[in-house]
Amino acid sequence: MSSLKRNRRIDKAFKYVGIGCTMFGLLMLVIFIGNILIDGLQRIDWDFLTNLPSRKAEKSGILTAWTGTAWILALTAMIAIPLGVAAGIYLEEYGKKNRLAAMVEVNIANLAGVPSIIYGLLGLEVFGRLMNLGASLLAGAFTLAILILPILIVATREALKAVPNTLREASYAMGATKWQTIWHQILPAAGGGILTGIILSLSRAMGETAPLIVIGALAYVPFVPKSPMDEFTVLPMQIFNWVSRPQHEFLVNGAAAIIILLLITFIMNGIAVYLRNKWQKKITW
Amino acid sequence: MQDGDYGTFVEILTVTSMNLKIHTLLIIVATGFFAASCGSKNTESGSESGVLTGEVKIDGSSTVYPITEAIAEEFRVDQPKVKVTVGVSGTGGGFNKFSRGETDINDASRPIKEQEAAICTENNVKFLELTIAYDGLAVLVNKQNTWVDHFTVEELKKIWEPSAQGTITKWSQIREGWPDEPFNLYGPGVASGTYDYFTEVIVGKSGSSRGDYTASEDDNVLVQGISGDVNSIGFFGLAYYEENIDKLKLVGVDSGTGAIEPTAQTVKDGTYAPLSRPVFIYVNDVAAKRPEVIAFVNFYLNNAPTLVPDVGYIPLPQAEYQKGLDAFKSFVAPVNQ
Numbered sequence: 001m002s003s004l005k006r007n008r009r010i011d012k013a014f015k016y017v018g019i020g021c022t023m024f025g026l027l028m029l030v031i032f033i034g035n036i037l038i039d040g041l042q043r044i045d046w047d048f049l050t051n052l053p054s055r056k057a058e059k060s061g062i063l064t065a066w067t068g069t070a071w072i073l074a075l076t077a078m079i080a081i082p083l084g085v086a087a088g089i090y091l092e093e094y095g096k097k098n099r100l101a102a103m104v105e106v107n108i109a110n111l112a113g114v115p116s117i118i119y120g121l122l123g124l125e126v127f128g129r130l131m132n133l134g135a136s137l138l139a140g141a142f143t144l145a146i147l148i149l150p151i152l153i154v155a156t157r158e159a160l161k162a163v164p165n166t167l168r169e170a171s172y173a174m175g176a177t178k179w180q181t182i183w184h185q186i187l188p189a190a191g192g193g194i195l196t197g198i199i200l201s202l203s204r205a206m207g208e209t210a211p212l213i214v215i216g217a218l219a220y221v222p223f224v225p226k227s228p229m230d231e232f233t234v235l236p237m238q239i240f241n242w243v244s245r246p247q248h249e250f251l252v253n254g255a256a257a258i259i260i261l262l263l264i265t266f267i268m269n270g271i272a273v274y275l276r277n278k279w280q281k282k283i284t285w
Numbered sequence: 286m287q288d289g290d291y292g293t294f295v296e297i298l299t300v301t302s303m304n305l306k307i308h309t310l311l312i313i314v315a316t317g318f319f320a321a322s323c324g325s326k327n328t329e330s331g332s333e334s335g336v337l338t339g340e341v342k343i344d345g346s347s348t349v350y351p352i353t354e355a356i357a358e359e360f361r362v363d364q365p366k367v368k369v370t371v372g373v374s375g376t377g378g379g380f381n382k383f384s385r386g387e388t389d390i391n392d393a394s395r396p397i398k399e400q401e402a403a404i405c406t407e408n409n410v411k412f413l414e415l416t417i418a419y420d421g422l423a424v425l426v427n428k429q430n431t432w433v434d435h436f437t438v439e440e441l442k443k444i445w446e447p448s449a450q451g452t453i454t455k456w457s458q459i460r461e462g463w464p465d466e467p468f469n470l471y472g473p474g475v476a477s478g479t480y481d482y483f484t485e486v487i488v489g490k491s492g493s494s495r496g497d498y499t500a501s502e503d504d505n506v507l508v509q510g511i512s513g514d515v516n517s518i519g520f521f522g523l524a525y526y527e528e529n530i531d532k533l534k535l536v537g538v539d540s541g542t543g544a545i546e547p548t549a550q551t552v553k554d555g556t557y558a559p560l561s562r563p564v565f566i567y568v569n570d571v572a573a574k575r576p577e578v579i580a581f582v583n584f585y586l587n588n589a590p591t592l593v594p595d596v597g598y599i600p601l602p603q604a605e606y607q608k609g610l611d612a613f614k615s616f617v618a619p620v621n622q
Contacts, residue, residue, distance in 0.1 A: 055355040055596055134387070135372075213374070216344070216382065220354045220371035222361050231342075231370050241373065244347070244503045246528035246597065251505070 033262070040255030048256060052222050053238070057249030062257050064221045065238035068137070069206060069264070071225050072234055075141030076148070076205050081198055084149050088156025088194075093182055112150035119147040120214030128215050135216030138228040143211050148201035155197020159190040192279035199272035203265050209236040235261045337364050339577040344372035345379025345392030346478055348522060349564050351596040352418055352589070353392050359592060360584050367577045376478040377401075380567075386410050389572035390582070393565045394420070394478030411570035413616040415582070415609045417589055419599040421523035421547035422483055422560040425533045427515045432456070432463050435537040435544030438559065441487045444470070444518065450495035456516070470498030471510045471519030477502060483520055486559035508532060520560075523547050524597030552599045564598070573617050586610050 051061020095101050123143025133139035163186050171181040187194075212234060219241045221233045235257055242254035343353055350373050357369040374382065376393045383391035384404040396414065397405075405412060424441065426433050436444075440459050443449060456463035473479045475492065480500075485491035501507055504525040511517040512532040526535060526547075537544035540558045551557035566585065572578045586609045593600040600606075 052358075052361075053354070054358055055351060055592075216372060216374070216387075218344075218370045218372040219350060220357055220369075222357065222370075223368055231368075241350075244505065245351070246504065246522075246525040248528065 036255050036258050036262075039252055040257075040259045043252050043256035044259060048253075049260075053220055057247060057253050060250075060253055062235065062238055062260065064224060065233050065235045065257065066260065066264075067224045068217075068221070068232040069234045069261075071137050071228075071232065072140055072144065073202060073206055075137060075228060076144045077198070077202055079141055080145035080148050080152055080201070080205075083145070084152025084198075084201075085156050085194060087149070088153045088160065089182060089187075091153065092157045092160040093178070093186070108150050108153055112154060115210075116147055116208050117210040117214060119143055120211030122146065123211055123215045133229070135218065135231050136229045137225055137232050139215050140212050140217060140232065140234075141228070143215055144205040144208060147208065147211060148205050151201040151204065152197055155201065156190075156194050159193025159197065160186060162193060163189045192276035195275050195279070196272050199268050203268050206234075206265065206268075207236055207261070209234075209240055212237060235264075335576075336366060337577045337580055338366045339368070339575060341367060341369045341390065341572075341578055341581045342388045343370065343390040343392060343566075344374050344382050344388045345390075345567075346376040346394040346564070347373040348376075348394040348420060348478060349392035349417070349566070351524075352564075352593055352598055353390075353566070353585075355592045355596050356581075356585050356588060359588060360581055363584065364577070364580060367581070369581060376481075383412070383567060383569065384408055384410055386569065386571065389569050389575075389578050391567040393567055395481050395562070396565065397567065413568045413570070413573070413613060415566050415568065415586065415613065416563045416601060416605065417566055417585065417609075418564050418593045418601065419552050419561055420564050421552040421557055421599065422479065422520055422562065423523045423526040423547055424518070424520045424536045424538060424560070425511050425526060426519075426536055427511060427517050428532065428534050429515050430517075430534055433534075433536055435539050437539040438487065438541075441538070442489070444468075445484070445494050446488045447493055447495055450497050466516055468516045468518055469514055470495075471507045471514075471517055472498050472500060473504065473507070473521055474500040474502045479522060482562050483560070486562075523552065523599075527597055549594075549599050553602070563601075568613070568616070570616065573613075579617055582613055583610065586613065 048061050049066065050063050051059060052063055053065075054060040091101070091104065095104075120143060123139060123146070127133045127139040127142045128135065131139075133142070167185050167189060168181055171185045176184070217237055218231055218233050219237060221231060223230075225232050239254050239257045239261065242250045242257065245251070341357075343357075350371060353371050357371055360367070360369060371392075372379070372388075376391075376395055379388065379391045379393065380397060380401040382388045384401055385408055397412075424436060443453060444459060453459070454467050455465055456468055457465045459468075472483070472494075480494075481491045484494045488494055499507075499510055501510075504521045507519050507521050508525060508529045511519045512529070526533060535546055537546040538557070538560055539545070542556075545551050545557050547557045547561065552561040555561060566582075568578070568582055573582070586606045589606055590600045590603060
């Protein structure tokens with residue numbers, strides 16, 4: 001009887017510890033976001049979004065930074081999604097499960113944990129210098145694409161794994177080839193998961209600064225990039241630059257730019273959640 | 286083309302152009318064409334005015350960045366079609382690119398090092414060094430610190446030299462009569478030109494100091510550290526002090542002629558020794574053949590006197606900028622022959 005009581009007490013205690021842990025994370029986030037909003041919200045207006053960088057904090061804007069971020073995101077997505085999803089499909093559906101496959105798997109998981117500045121060095125040497133892309137948008141996009149590939153591959157594989165095997169077997173039983181099975185059955189079923197992976201990995205790419213600094217992304221760019229070969233800056237670079245300036249007005253600008261960056265991230269994650277929910281409702285088996 | 290023809294040409298222009306601004310512009314362009322077609326020595330062609338295009342790639346020190354950014358911003362008003370881009374790889378990271386010929390101009394908060402110059406020679410990159418402003422390094426303590434009135438250079442050396450690590454830890458060890466309490470050190474990270482310069486003039490060897498200090502590449506972090514710690518000693522660029530006067534106590538430095546505090550005047554005339562330093566731009570000679578780069582560098586030196594103080598740095602005496610302009614002129618001149 002007493003042991004039952006004790007067990008219940010432990011259960012209750014754990015529940016409160018768990019609530020505490022959850023609240024701690026949330027509280028930190030609320031403090032951080034609240035702080036940023038107080039500092040930066042009054043600075044955001046149309047001019048802030050459409051002005052070029054300037055030495056005068058109040059005249060300075062993020063036009064080139066957010067357009068650079070948009071370019072980088074679009075290019076990175078175009079490079080990384082086909083590569084990552086195709087590699088994930090191959091490894092999960094076609095690849096044989098032997099020791100080589102196990103090794104590839106471990107290495108992909110390891111790559112996902114490599115510090116991003118290392119990818120920057122790789123990008124500088126391979127894309128910037130060997131392929132002679134310099135500090136262009138394309139070099140940056142390739143670097144970030146390589147950076148998020150492991151995450152994309154892992155996410156794709158997890159999504160494919162979650163598709164019940166009975167679905168594959170039913171398809172094969174109808175005489176479908178492997179490709180037909182993948183294209184018509186498995187991909188639609190796994191689509192929500194893959195999409196979540198894509199958007200989460202792109203959100204990560206968007207926040208990266210270190211690899212782009214290494215390949216030579218710039219701090220002051222007074223023009224909107226017009227082609228993938230143009231030089232560029234991105235929002236995190238602009239923020240980094242502003243918060244290290246001595247004048248308080250630049251810190252306010254930094255806070256305002258952080259709000260914009262967070263907004264873009266929230267919108268992207270929101271789209272991911274929405275699409276996944278919509279997708280899951282469609283699928284019944 | 287004879288002088289007479291040129292005169293007629295200008296007259297026709299005067300008649301046809303209604304807008305005075307376009308008019309002057311055309312004359313200057315015409316002068317440029319004229320000079321070029323006659324093969325005369327004219328270093329002014331393509332500089333200052335006329336519609337230029339192309340790119341000027343700049344990278345380097347984050348200390349010099351605010352100055353170059355200000356210049357680039359104003360230059361854009363003059364020459365909206367020239368794309369001037371500025372990076373912040375640091376003085377060393379910038380020279381790495383500059384010595385490969387990847388950038389046209391490098392911002393530097395210290396002179397080029399021998400091995401960096403050697404790589405330039407190896408890659409056949411010739412360059413010109415132009416001093417563009419002064420920066421003072423401020424030595425700071427907490428506002429509530431009542432005992433420190435000034436430091437001598439020897440005292441600073443005693444605090445910062447490598448052998449001080451673990452042995453010099455209390456105020457009383459710096460000067461007799463100061464409290465018997467431990468102090469804490471704050472300074473820029475070892476990758477910065479500011480750190481290189483401070484260690485060179487204080488410790489005697491660039492890049493050599495004790496390691497047990499709080500280092501940050503972000504000077505605002507240092508400001509917060511020093512203002513929140515009664516027992517702090519730190520140093521960083523004067524511009525950061527000027528934005529935080531109410532939070533920090535500036536300490537004068539005595540190099541043998543009495544304690545002197547860094548001000549625009551003492552940094553400019555060199556009496557705030559040894560912690561006032563010049564900052565530079567380096568111009569690549571191949572790039573200096575391009576009219577947009579020539580125009581940019583001339584614009585830089587011509588406008589530095591007004592724009593340098595605007596971003597918190599101390600301008601050189603006017604004569605020094607003129608010297609820079611002359612040096613740049615003769616650096617470019619052989620090209621136009």
